Amino acid sequence: EVQLVESGGGLVQAGESLRLSCAVSGFAFADYAVGWFRQAPGKDREGVSCISVGVTDYADSVKGRFTISADNIKNTVYLQMNNLKPEDTAVYYCAVERTAYCSASSPMYVYEYWGQGTQVTVSS
Numbered sequence: 001e002v003q004l005v006e007s008g009g010g011l012v013q014a015g016e017s018l019r020l021s022c023a024v025s026g027f028a029f030a031d032y033a034v035g036w037f038r039q040a041p042g043k044d045r046e047g048v049s050c051i052s053v054g055v056t057d058y059a060d061s062v063k064g065r066f067t068i069s070a071d072n073i074k075n076t077v078y079l080q081m082n083n084l085k086p087e088d089t090a091v092y093y094c095a096v097e098r099t100a101y102c103s104a105s106s107p108m109y110v111y112e113y114w115g116q117g118t119q120v121t122v123s124s
Helices: none
Strands: 003-007 010-013 018-025 033-039 046-052 055-058 066-071 076-081 090-097 118-123
Touching (some): 003 090, 018 033, 046 076
Parallel strands (some): 010 118
Antiparallel strands (some): 018 076, 033 090, 046 055, 066 076, 090 118
16 A cells, blocks of 8 residues: 655744655655645645656746755655745645656646645744
8 A cells, every 4th residue: 555644744933944745655666756736725735846767847836945855765856945935835635646757737636645744834
């Protein structure tokens, strides 16, 4: 059974940092793409970043502030979020797709497995 578990969310002030983790079990994602999405209240879920074999991509809204990385031994993907803004407030989800194609703008339906999400709240 494939499971994705996000952690690391919390309440921070604007300008602070958080690191999210996505622990994947039941699936070795080394050859596939892992993405981070977020969903703010009343808004659609949007792609934030993805990582695949030698490739990373970011949404324009987080470029220069967020960094995605992967530990293939621990089967965990991280999202380092710096200089957080109130507009980053959302539930953050990680997801895995069974291809190596990575794009932060990939639609949700290409991702096969999803975590339950972790809340990130940034106060001004």
